[in-house]
Amino acid sequence: MGDGTPAEVDLVREAQAGDVGSLGLLLARYQADMRAVALGVLGRVPEAEDAVQEAVLVALRRIGDVRDPRAVAPWLRAIVRNVCRMHLRSRKAVPVDDLESLVLPRGEPDPGELLDRYATRDWVWSAIEGLSPNLRLVTMLRYFTDVTAYEHIAELCAVPVGTVRSRLNQARAKLSEALLATASLAHDDVAVLTEARRRDAEETLRAAGRGSFAEAVAAHWSPEVEITWPRGRRTKGFDYLVRAMNRDLDHGVRHRLANVVAGREVVIWETDLINPPDDPFHCPPAAVWVQFLEEGRVRRFRLFHLPRDAGVPGASR
Incomplete structure (x- = not known):
């Protein structure tokens, strides 16, 4: 050949x-x-x-x-x-993470431009959507967010680090097969979905600043949403989330949207937490909102805080 x-x-x-x-x-x-x-x-x-x-x-x-x-x-x-x-x-x-260089939009000068240039963005995302929910989530976190360290993914997903490694290995194998099998097919426009989810995130955070966070959440979230907080605490419904957000706002903390990763069933927001000058350690530096959708509404939600020493992408590979 x-x-x-x-x-x-x-x-x-x-x-x-x-x-x-x-x-x-x-x-x-x-x-x-x-x-x-x-x-x-x-x-x-x-x-x-x-x-x-x-x-x-x-x-x-x-x-x-x-x-x-x-x-x-x-x-x-x-x-x-x-x-x-x-x-x-x-x-x-030890995993070879060359997929990271293909789809990771947070650690290279402008990988989004790279994807657009080779017209692979929608192709790759279509393959990712074909993964099982567990494989899809670790892939989205590892390659599209700042939650790149295996121990952080493990903590967010509530599984051992070894399970994260195994799931990522399985995901890479399945993605390789799926990409070869679907190259000639038409794929959904991921940019349209991502932009819609970004608008939702921006409007929700603006609403929080106006004091109407509860109304914004109610428009997109199930009233029976199951929330998992950092350190594993669980609550049902979004009342406590609204109170927590309003309490932080009253203390001068602001959320700045940094990134949105949008799948059909999972949406991830990354926000920078801007603490007031007189209380610089009130909140961790960043929050990750992992939202699991059912029939278009958030049915499950995990909140994760990146630790202050998580500034080196890809640690603990």
Whole structure:
């Protein structure tokens, strides 16, 4: 495979120009070739298939790096070999997080622009929506928010750190398969959904500042919403949430919206907490609002506070 024919060269150029179908076809065409490399380096072990899946995700992000379209086959083989070497260096299967560079919009100069340029944003999100709820949540947190440390994801999800690692490994494998299988399909416009959810968040926080937080929440949340607070306390209904918000506002604390991650069933807000100058430690520096929707309304809600020492993205990988 990989003879550099005009048809193949055109496929690479179309993929680099942003044609998702060409990119998916290109990676599917070379998957057997990539698998052969992984088997040659690692042997017939589960890690070989993991390495191919991880290499697919790397290639999705870096297809624009291919300078000579006729050399795409050796380029893909080199990616597989590099991933295999990482597996050999750690037989404990330390995760390779190249998906982070594909979809993480918080740690690179402007990855959103990268996604738009390669027209992969909606493609990737469609694959993420196809994950099970547990896999989807850890993926959204890890790759789209500042809750990147495994121990923080574990705390938010109320599961052991090892479970977070396992779920992320499963998610990467399933995403690789789903992306290859759905490249030629039409996908929902994620930007439209995200913008609508962002408007909801902005209006809710503005309403809080006007003293009408309860009304804003009632418009979108179930009156029977189940709320899990930091440290695991649980309440039902949003009355206590409203009181807590109003109490913080009375003390001079303000919420500034930093990020919105919107799926069909899960919406995540990240807010910076601005404390008053005379009480700079009244609240933690940031809050994460994880909202689980049923029939368009928030039915379950988890509030998580990032600790003050959480300034290094991707800690504890």
